[in-house]
Every structure is written in structure tokens, then in C-alpha cells.
Amino acid sequence: MVRENYNFLLEKLTKDLGVDLVGVAEINAVKEEFFLSRDILKEINYGISLGVRLSPLILAEIETHPTKLYFHHYRVVNHFLDEIALRVSQFIQGKGYTALPIPASQIIDWEKQSAHLSHKKIAILAGLGWWGRNNLVVNPQLGSQFRLVTILTNLPLKPGIPLNEDCGDCRECLSVCPVGAIKENPEEFDHRACFEKLKEFHKSGYTEQFICGICVKACKGKRVK
Ligand code: B12
Ligand code: SF4
Numbered sequence: 001m002v003r004e005n006y007n008f009l010l011e012k013l014t015k016d017l018g019v020d021l022v023g024v025a026e027i028n029a030v031k032e033e034f035f036l037s038r039d040i041l042k043e044i045n046y047g048i049s050l051g052v053r054l055s056p057l058i059l060a061e062i063e064t065h066p067t068k069l070y071f072h073h074y075r076v077v078n079h080f081l082d083e084i085a086l087r088v089s090q091f092i093q094g095k096g097y098t099a100l101p102i103p104a105s106q107i108i109d110w111e112k113q114s115a116h117l118s119h120k121k122i123a124i125l126a127g128l129g130w131w132g133r134n135n136l137v138v139n140p141q142l143g144s145q146f147r148l149v150t151i152l153t154n155l156p157l158k159p160g161i162p163l164n165e166d167c168g169d170c171r172e173c174l175s176v177c178p179v180g181a182i183k184e185n186p187e188e189f190d191h192r193a194c195f196e197k198l199k200e201f202h203k204s205g206y207t208e209q210f211i212c213g214i215c216v217k218a219c220k221g222k223r224v225k
């Protein structure tokens, strides 16, 4: 029997569904970090990383705080990503393999502010972008102006290779952060300062969730550089 080219089929399906970025990460070396049962994990060796671009006009409206438009967009894109992850999972299951869609934005440990797994890590391993000074995944074309979702699977896929790129001379986001959380080195990113600012935005009634968007707006990738 001729083995199907699942990478090709996956790219076609996700493009038709409206996905802007698609990549595959080999996850055997990192899956121990996931908050999922060992039974589930032993079956799984790939993470499919999907990215959907954010609206440039909605981002353009953001100045000093998150806007109502951005908050709505944030929720719609999360929902869209979750639906796409479900559709992709159904496709994989239809081929006789296992698929587990991980929510686009669900926190399972509020104290540690962490999810079942890091979409950013999977995206970086899949070669969709690098770890930027803004602590987000930066794609060469889209900057950080996209949101992510992951589907774990045992579908036989060819994994991507992490990009050998970084922010280079760009420092566009450093001065825009209202609390100076973004530093020269991504490892020095000030999580606490960022989170406190997001809580303040929430308390001030700008949004019902902890979002901001200022550093997302600033990071446009190589489209403007
Ligand atoms: C909880 C959460 C938050 C918390 C922060 C908690 C935290 N400790 O990070 C708060 C509420 C503060 C927050 C803020 C924001 N968030 Co948030 N958040 C999440 C969520 C739901 C879980 C993250 C998590 O589990 N963190 C725990 C730590 C351990 O994991 P991590 O932060 O992902 O870090 C990993 C990487 O940095 C990686 N890593 C670190 N170093 C290196 C080096 C290399 C070489 C590699 C390969 C990897 C790597 O390993 C780490 C651990 O695995 C994710 C969705 C998800 N499931 O991933 C979205 C997510 C990370 N958020 C996102 C966004 C956009 C935001 C905001 C801009 C808010 C907004 N929408 O306006 C801000 C940005 C702040 C910033 N500049 O970082 C996006 C990022 C998209 C992108 N392009 O990168 C995500 C992926 C949601 C999505 N579906 O797209 N967030
Ligand atoms: S999300 Fe806002 S507060 Fe946090 S690093 Fe980005 S600009 Fe700064």
C-alpha cells in the first residue's frame, strides 16, 4: 500500500480551514513537561502547531491599553483555533490515528499560570518562529501577530526544523512596554511586571481577561524591517 503524504494533506486541509502557519514538532524529548497522563503521552510523538494571524487594523487601534475590539478578536481567534484543532483531530482520527487538540487558551494551574503544554515551545520546535525579546514566538513574516494552537498526534509526519534566527538588531518592542518587562535577552523577560500590568488593565475595566496587545502590535517581523 502506498503510504499517504500526511504532511501534504495536513497543509492542504489547514490552508482550506484558514490557517496561516502550520508546522510539525517532534516532541519525544519534551513531552515529559506536559501536564497530561503518561498513558496518553506514550502514544504520541508529534505536535502539530497551527497559527492564525491577528487583524492588523484591530492591532493598529491599540495605543496604551487593550481595546474592546482587541478583546473580542482575542476571543474569536481562540474559538476559531479550537474549532480548527477539532477539525484537524477529526481528520486524523478518520485516518485511524490518535489526535488530542490542546485548547488555544486554557490555564490549568492558576498559581503557576500554566497550561497543559506550551504552544510557544511546540511552535519553536516546529520551526514556525523564534523566542523573541517580547517572550512571544516571532515568525519572520508575521512577527508576533498571530495566535497558536497545538494538536498532539501519532500520525506519521515529517517534523520541521527549528529556525536558526533571532531578533537580531531589532528592538522595536523594548520601549513600548508600559512596565519595561521586555529586556535585551528573552530569558530576562519580567513575567511579574507584565502580569501585574495585565491585572491592572483588567481591574480598570478594559477587558474581562488578562490581555494587553501592545508588544504584539509592535512586533511586525521582517515585513517592515
Ligand atoms: C498563562 C498564559 C499567560 C500568562 C503568563 C503566564 C506565564 N508564566 O507565561 C499571562 C496572562 C500573563 C499571559 C500574557 C500574555 N499572553 Co499568554 N498565554 C498563557 C497560556 C494560556 C499558557 C502559558 C504557559 O503554560 N506558560 C507556562 C510556561 C512554563 O510556558 P511558556 O510561557 O509557554 O514558556 C515556554 C517557552 O518560553 C519555552 N522556552 C523558553 N525558553 C526557550 C528556549 C528555546 C530555545 C525554546 C525552544 C523554547 C523556550 O519554554 C517555556 C516552557 O515550556 C498560553 C497558551 C499555551 N497553552 O501555551 C498563552 C500564550 C503564551 N499567550 C499568548 C499571548 C499573545 C499573550 C499576551 C500578548 C496577551 C494578549 N493576548 O494580549 C501576553 C504576552 C506577555 C508576554 N509578552 O509574554 C500567546 C502567544 C502567541 C505567540 N505568538 O507567541 C499564547 C501561546 C496563546 C495562544 N493560543 O496563542 N499569558
Ligand atoms: S503584554 Fe503588555 S505589559 Fe506584557 S510585555 Fe507585552 S506590552 Fe508589556
Ligand code: SF4
Pocket (backbone or CB within 6 Å): 132, 133, 134, 135, 138, 143, 144, 167, 170, 171, 172, 173, 174, 218, 219, 220, 221
Ligand atoms: S519587536 Fe523586534 S525585538 Fe521585539 S520580539 Fe519582535 S523582532 Fe524581537
